[in-house]
Amino acid sequence: MGQQPQDAVAANGNGGGKRPHAVVIPYPLQGHVIPAVHLALRLAARGFAVTFVNTESVHRQITSSGGRHGGGGGDDIFAGAGGGAIRYELVSDGFPLGFDRSLNHDQYMEGVLHVLPAHVDELLRRVVGDGDDAAATCLVADTFFVWPATLARKLGVPYVSFWTEPAIIFSLYYHMDLLTKNGHFNCKEPRKDTITYVPGVEAIEPGELMSYLQDTDTTTVVHRIIFRAFEEARGADYVVCNTVEELEPSTIAALRRERPFYAVGPILPAGFARSAVATSMWAESDCSRWLAAQPSRSVLYVSFGSYAHVTRRELHEIARGVLASGARFLWVMRPDIVSSDDPDPLPEGFAAAAAADGRGVVVPWCCQVEVLAHPAVAAFLTHCGWNSILESAWAGVPMLCFPLLTDQFTNRRLVVREWRAGVAVGDRGAVDAGEVRAKIEGVMRGEEGEVLREQVGKMRATLHAAVAPGGSSRRGFDELVDELKRRCGGGGRH
Structure with a gap:
């Protein structure tokens, strides 16, 4: 969708080297696109050139909802945002735009599993390039994709697995082998007793597991995606999670013993207001x-x-x-x-x-x-x-x-x-x-509501403190940026 802005590949003041380049690819569902957009904006604000990749279908829904960015720029949802450092690209998910992905969910997911990877492979080879361009690039892809570690290895670039759910969910999926070994998952009659053996996860009841881990039929397309995705996640160089360390301290500590894990949430639009970038796949009513x-x-x-x-x-x-x-x-x-x-x-x-x-x-x-x-x-x-x-x-x-x-x-x-x-x-x-x-x-x-408001007020203070200067999520993002710039030749914090 047009050429990369000149300043996105200009010298960054570190010995004339190119800006580090992040290719950000969200899973093609609304709840995944929104945090990915705001992560991309954060990376651009910290000196990265960013290529953001939506599927043609997601893009069509966003633009047809009337949600084009007010700054103009036609079909580029980032027009006027990101300081010119964000290039916007589209990729086919393998289905025509008129295909009803909601009504035909399983067929659509089969396409995400089997067809989308080939289109992404082609696009990545074009936008990553080779030589100096490849060395300056990292791939930031949603954890639920079934191809990122494999493609990153082919291209010779670091893979940042972007997890848009809490750390406890990542840990439970990551340890599906333990759940299976202990008879709580992937068997005809799963055990009903409390689960106490997943690293960093306090006692959890089987009915509190994700719905896909409560299913006895694990042959569905969604299960096949999850199995493949978490095989790939084990090959991630870094995991970035939209959570806050103070909310899930023991789970995050356990995951950090497995691989570099950065809690950088909550990833929200600036000022907790209407996003500067169009992300909504439905027309928004003014309430x-x-x-x-x-x-x-x-x-x-x-x-x-x-x-x-x-x-x-x-x-x-x-x-x-x-x-x-x-x-x-x-x-x-x-x-x-x-x-x-x-x-x-x-x-x-x-x-x-x-x-x-x-x-x-x-x-x-x-x-x-x-x-x-x-x-x-x-x-x-x-x-x-x-x-x-x-x-x-x-x-x-x-x-x-x-x-x-x-x-x-x-x-x-x-x-x-x-x-x-x-x-x-x-x-x-x-x-x-x-x-x-x-x-x-x-x-x-009722009185219950007053108690809840007090508790959610404490949670609110925790979230606000995490992203403030010196907060845990701010530090986590700083550390991630420093590490990626080191890997991609963009220098350190500035």
């Missing part, structure tokens, strides 16, 4: 006027993220509970939340009942950081995606946790059991309106 009309700490924000689906029955129970609670609410209803061929899954009359007294509004998508930062918002009913947890904690908003898939079950354990910044709500296939109503009332209006 500011409605929120401004609501009393302070009176609104329940509801969102189940960008990827996982709920059933119609679960959605109806939650909707009835939200209405029965009497709480004001802002509900983000992603267009394919149940399925892309079921565009109106809410109970009949729900929207009318909410709008009748003006206490509720349903939108397809929104700028979540702006909503969570608004003083009208009192609590967040969430699927426990890691980005959502970090954003909620950063804003000091307690959570009601209804996990749907993958890491979200383990994330709920962190929020509810370890950090006490939220409460659990139901479970997959076992949620009812009465419980939803009671939990909302407790968090929004």
